[in-house]
Amino acid sequence: MLIPDNETEVDFLNCEAIADTVIELLKTNRSRALTIGIHGDWGAGKSSILKMVQTGLSSDGKVACLWFNGWAFQGFDDAKTVLIEATITELVRQRSNMGKVKELGKKLLKRVDWLKIAKKGGGLAFNFATGLPSPDQIGSVLSTIQSTITGLGSVSPDQLKSGLEEAATYLKPGEGSEDKNVPEAIHQFREEFGELLEEAKIEQLVVMIDDLDRCLPSTAIETLEAIRLFLFVPKTAFIIGADEGMIEYAVRQHFPDLPVSSGPLPYARNYLEKLIQVPFRIPALGTQETRTYVTLLLVESIVGDDHAGFKELLAKAKAALNRPWLSAGLLQGDIQRVDASKRQQLDSAFLLATQIGPILAEGTKGNPRQIKRFLNALLVRQAIAKARNFEGAINQSKLAKLMLAERFQPDFYDHIASQAMTSDDGKSHDLLALEAIEQEQAPAKPAKRAKTDEETSAPPDVSKWAEREWLRRWVKMDPKLGADDLRPYAFVSRDKRMLASAADVGGIDALVTKLMAAGMTLRAVEPEVRSLTSSDADSAFNALRERVLAGGSFVNQPPGFEGMQIIAKHHPRFQTELLSLVQNIEPKSLGIWIVKGWNEVVTDPTAVTQWRTIRTGWAQQDSNGMLKKLAGESLSTTRSSGGAR
Structure with missing residues (x-):
């Protein structure tokens, strides 16, 4: 059973304290406009807290x-209008049976139509300064009119009239509006938005904005500006994760x-603090919290989240x-009491969490999503071992320790896995x-210390690894691995080049090195390439492709x-x-070398057709003139010779 890696209303991280505080803050400030920030690293649990708040208000x-x-709406439209329209549309959907909600909603949606023509704020800035349509807006209207005129032969009079009327609406803030410029239009919009809230009998509108930090900079800024400029009215609250x-x-x-800074804080931080009145920061998990979190995740994967225990x-x-x-x-007895019939599995889960908790906390910086992904990778590899009938050769604790490294x-x-495989x-x-x-x-040593006799006499590679404090602590962790056959663990975790026999590993690596050459040196390798097994050919081709x-x-x-062509x-x-x-x-990135040397390589009928299609595309593009010329000549030569290539 994999551990779900998405937002949840089940709190494993004790984040309900933050969610409850946000809910109380909203309840005591219903008449005010409010912006709240839920801050944390990627995967820290921001979306889960938003879900908890939503559930608490439901x-x-x-x-x-x-x-x-x-993030879901990025690229569909101007970010400002997307947020505004999505807010109005969803509000009308929820309160459609109340008073004049539908009518007011339609009026507001018409009022924001003019925003769609603005080009990343350029049109707005011009309007703010002059009260007139911007050159971008006028240009867009002219383009619309021009395209309409161009198609006169194929449109009816009614379609022509409709097209011209639609283009004309972009020259004014809203149909039937007496607003003379954008500032007045914004003021009117905010008043009408407040009327919509009153008509919908809403004491507080709470908008959860999630995944804003995944958006492109322009989208993130436009979304924040839309909040302040249009929707920041009494009885509204925005919670931004x-x-x-x-x-x-x-x-x-953006x-x-x-300038870099203004006073004690940088401008970027000042900008954020102007928008977000009340920030909440999700703390990273410490060592004990990570151990508890890992324990809960593993126990849940064994018994399920609906289990009473x-x-x-x-x-x-x-x-x-x-x-x-x-x-x-959590103590081992607490884990055992969850389900007596699964005591052995639960004991293993407790032992594993105790062993890997400290280093996992440090390595992931206490990030819950990274912890989940590590555990999911562990569970998947165990499942692979079971499917391939060698689960008995895999110990969960040992696999987890190797995966930490x-x-x-x-x-x-890579060093110890290669040693094991060879x-x-x-x-x-x-x-x-x-x-x-x-x-x-001794149990603890400073980072800089005199080398011991054992280290001095150790091979150079061993001494090099022994200088890393992280590895010193990892080596001390139970269980020990030095006396174990690590090949099953490497088999279940690495790519095909790691899975070959001792002789094959050196052979494939040496062959790949030869295939990196050119000319006669490369031609001398062809007999060796011809005799490759299917799996070895895969390994060599993939290695070359990566390089x-x-x-x-x-x-x-x-x-x-x-070398890839030879294979x-x-x-x-x-x-x-x-x-x-x-x-x-991209054709513009290619040199003319790409057109040559394919006659002996492309022999498969499907590949022959594919190669002709590629050259046809090159001959029709204009970003690389020399490639266009040579591709056209290559196609002409093929046709004149009557060949397929």
Whole structure:
């Protein structure tokens, strides 16, 4: 069972205290306009707190609670109008049977039509200064009229009249309005929005804005400006879930000419504090909180969140988290009492949480989403081992410990995994030496210390790893791994190149190195490429593709590309893959080398058609003139010779 990685109303992090405080703040300030910020890193639980607040307000008929996800609407329209229209539309939907709500809603939606023609605030700025339509607005209207006139031969008189009337409406704030400029239009909009709230019998409108920190800078700023400029009226409250660091970044990107600071705070922070009156910061999880959180997640994955024993455990955990400095957290007996029939699984979950909690807290910086993703990866790998019938060779605690190294010290993990895969017994002898060194050391050592006799006599690689404080603490963690066959763990966690036999690993790596060459050196490798097994060909082709893409430039032929062609020549199933890679590169980024050298490579009928399509596209584009010319000549040569390529 995977751990859901989305917002939830079930509180594992004791965030209900923040949610309850927000709800109380809203209740005691219903007549005011209010903006509240729920701040935290990506994955800290902002969306879950918003859900808890929404649930807490759901039973109050005098409060209308709306949800707006800025990221979901990004790219559809001007961000200002999207938020305004979404707010009005959802409010009308919820209160459509009350008084003149529908009529007032339609009137407000018409009033914001003029916003759609503004170009990222340029039209608005012009209107503010002059009270006249901006050049962008006039240009858009002229374009509309021109396109209408161009199509006169295919439209009826009624369609022509409708098109011209629609274009004309963009030259005024709202149909039938007497407003002369944008400031008056905004003032009128705010008054009419207040009337809508009165008509809907709403004492407080609460708008939840989620995922704003995932938006592009312009979208984030326009959404915030829409709140202040149009919707910030009495009886409205906005709760904004966002990482304040990302919003400050958006401010700096959107207003690049701002001075660095004004007084004690930077301008970007001042901008945010002007918009958000009451900020709440979600704290990162500490070591004990991480251990409790991991325990709850693992126990839930075993018994489910509806289990009576789990609900009791959750209540006990929340009580312990209220005063973590006084409590030892969850005890093994607490876990065992959840379900006596699953005691062995629950004991394993408690042991695992105790072992990995401290380093997981440090490595993820106490981020709940990162913790969830780590545990999900662990559960998935266990499931893979079970599906492949070697689950008996995998110990959960040992797998988790190895995954910690893989996640936080990847170069060290690659080193010991490679050692294990190339040894006869599957052991990493450097890891065994590290464990022996740490066993002889005092429990705690300063970062800079004189090397011990054991380290001095240790191989250079071992001494290098022993200098890392993180690895020293990791090595000391139970269970020990140096005496274990690590091949099953590497098999379930790494790519295909890590899974070959000892002889194959060195052979494939050496072959890939040869295939990075060119000319006659590369041609000499063809017999070896021809004899590759299917899995070895996969490994070599994928390794070359990674290196070619990592180069990032295709003006000249990147090292390894000709090697990919050699593999595709002798293993035709790679021909369409190689051509797809080429097809996804923008023509303007390609050098003329790309047109040559394909006659021996492209032999599969599907690939032949694909190669012709690619060259046809190049011959029709205008961003790369030389490529266009050579592609056209290549197609002409193919046609004149009567060949397929």
